[in-house]
Amino acid sequence: MFIQSESNRIIKEINSLRLKKNREKLGLFIAEGERLVKEAEGHIAYTLASQGYKGDIEPDYTADDRLYGKISDTINPQGILAVCRMRASEFTGEKKNSLYIALENIQDPGNMGTIIRTADAAGADGIFLSKGCVDIYNPKTVRSTMGSLFHIPIYRNTDICKLLENIEAVSIAAHLKGDKTPYETDMTKGTVIIIGNEANGITDQLAEKADALVKIPMPGKAESMNASVAAAIMIYEAVRQRM
Amino acid sequence: MFIQSESNRIIKEINSLRLKKNREKLGLFIAEGERLVKEAEGHIAYTLASQGYKGDIEPDYTADDRLYGKISDTINPQGILAVCRMRASEFTGEKKNSLYIALENIQDPGNMGTIIRTADAAGADGIFLSKGCVDIYNPKTVRSTMGSLFHIPIYRNTDICKLLENIEAVSIAAHLKGDKTPYETDMTKGTVIIIGNEANGITDQLAEKADALVKIPMPGKAESMNASVAAAIMIYEAVRQRM
Numbered sequence: 001m002f003i004q005s006e007s008n009r010i011i012k013e014i015n016s017l018r019l020k021k022n023r024e025k026l027g028l029f030i031a032e033g034e035r036l037v038k039e040a041e042g043h044i045a046y047t048l049a050s051q052g053y054k055g056d057i058e059p060d061y062t063a064d065d066r067l068y069g070k071i072s073d074t075i076n077p078q079g080i081l082a083v084c085r086m087r088a089s090e091f092t093g094e095k096k097n098s099l100y101i102a103l104e105n106i107q108d109p110g111n112m113g114t115i116i117r118t119a120d121a122a123g124a125d126g127i128f129l130s131k132g133c134v135d136i137y138n139p140k141t142v143r144s145t146m147g148s149l150f151h152i153p154i155y156r157n158t159d160i161c162k163l164l165e166n167i168e169a170v171s172i173a174a175h176l177k178g179d180k181t182p183y184e185t186d187m188t189k190g191t192v193i194i195i196g197n198e199a200n201g202i203t204d205q206l207a208e209k210a211d212a213l214v215k216i217p218m219p220g221k222a223e224s225m226n227a228s229v230a231a232a233i234m235i236y237e238a239v240r241q242r243m
Numbered sequence: 244m245f246i247q248s249e250s251n252r253i254i255k256e257i258n259s260l261r262l263k264k265n266r267e268k269l270g271l272f273i274a275e276g277e278r279l280v281k282e283a284e285g286h287i288a289y290t291l292a293s294q295g296y297k298g299d300i301e302p303d304y305t306a307d308d309r310l311y312g313k314i315s316d317t318i319n320p321q322g323i324l325a326v327c328r329m330r331a332s333e334f335t336g337e338k339k340n341s342l343y344i345a346l347e348n349i350q351d352p353g354n355m356g357t358i359i360r361t362a363d364a365a366g367a368d369g370i371f372l373s374k375g376c377v378d379i380y381n382p383k384t385v386r387s388t389m390g391s392l393f394h395i396p397i398y399r400n401t402d403i404c405k406l407l408e409n410i411e412a413v414s415i416a417a418h419l420k421g422d423k424t425p426y427e428t429d430m431t432k433g434t435v436i437i438i439g440n441e442a443n444g445i446t447d448q449l450a451e452k453a454d455a456l457v458k459i460p461m462p463g464k465a466e467s468m469n470a471s472v473a474a475a476i477m478i479y480e481a482v483r484q485r486m
Contacts, residue, residue, distance in 0.1 A: 110353065114469045123463030144469075151464040183483050217482060220366030221394040225475075226357045226387075232472040233479045239460060240426050240480075 029137035032081040039147030043084040053079030089153040098125040105132035105197040113144025114228040120148035128158040178215030187238040246306045272380035275324040282390030286327040296322030332396040341368040348375035348440040356387025357471040363391035371401040421458030430481035
């Protein structure tokens, strides 16, 4: 179907998905770009291409280029997007020797996407997000996951303190006051790696619940590191120990 | 001095620094925000605050809030910025057991800033940038270094292939076709860690020159990782081995 009018139902729905409120109400979000649309297979409600789109995906709808440009969120649009269905992951119990990531109040959409991508690369078993985290269906987050959003179970709105009471895995939080390094911490058994807010780290309440607080060594002059970098260093120390 | 007019010489100069061309011509760039301005000490040409600025830096100039809002690059400006002098780092020879980072054609300003911050945290001895890298004085890069730009020697416009011919340090490049992992690679002696372009990795020419190509293991479903994450995993493996 070819769409030329901004008042078309599909165009109006896609436009409405810019707002979290509407994404939640409809249970839909947008994945834009050739690669993401391919990764989204099995999650797609429908696809929309621009008239000038030259890729190999057969779209459900086509919009004229001007109209597509208006609804696209990217600077150099590839001319293809998918409207995808959210899928709530339900945590039904831990696996043996699992590796989980728990994020508390991560605010930056790019950091969130990058951590999801790293956890997926590392083969982690799932990601728990506290209520205060940025929306994973934010277009910038979806983009920076590079498709990993569709690969790994993500448990939203988790009470992380409560989670730690109910699982056997050892919880290890990155903390500037940690008393040992990740390299001195056993991550070969079931492990939950906890990363806190970019500016404030993890809350005192969560720090008390964690089994261990670890400090990533910083022999140089920087006083802190990017949250997605801290997550990567912790996650890959677990990968290294498990090799 | 209190500035109210857009045609003021200082305001015009600051505005002109949005463009790389002008930054290079004047040898100046902008560091915005309380923390960055404090880190910039020793590099500052002058500071400008908004009238409503409430911090503890004594500015050289004050602009009315409307005017400051217009020249600010940040969404929630703290009302203080410094115009800083670029300082060219000249590489005068390697240190014993040095740790260097070499970046080839890194394009994303946020990745560039994050890698500089991570290298600084790790206490690396310097960062070499190929000609094709994004400008480190781009406001987004300056911001994401969180001040590390002022801590660590950065050698711009480096011919990395030539560099590798002239130094003794072992060069180790992250590469999807690497034949061993970073964990099987000795980084305790003088080391250059090489990270390539976000989409394409390092060039074939550079891959041939490197002493070793290593692949970060990806046991999960993601096929690649963010460049600043790959850099962090490599850099911190060197930190771990040197502890």
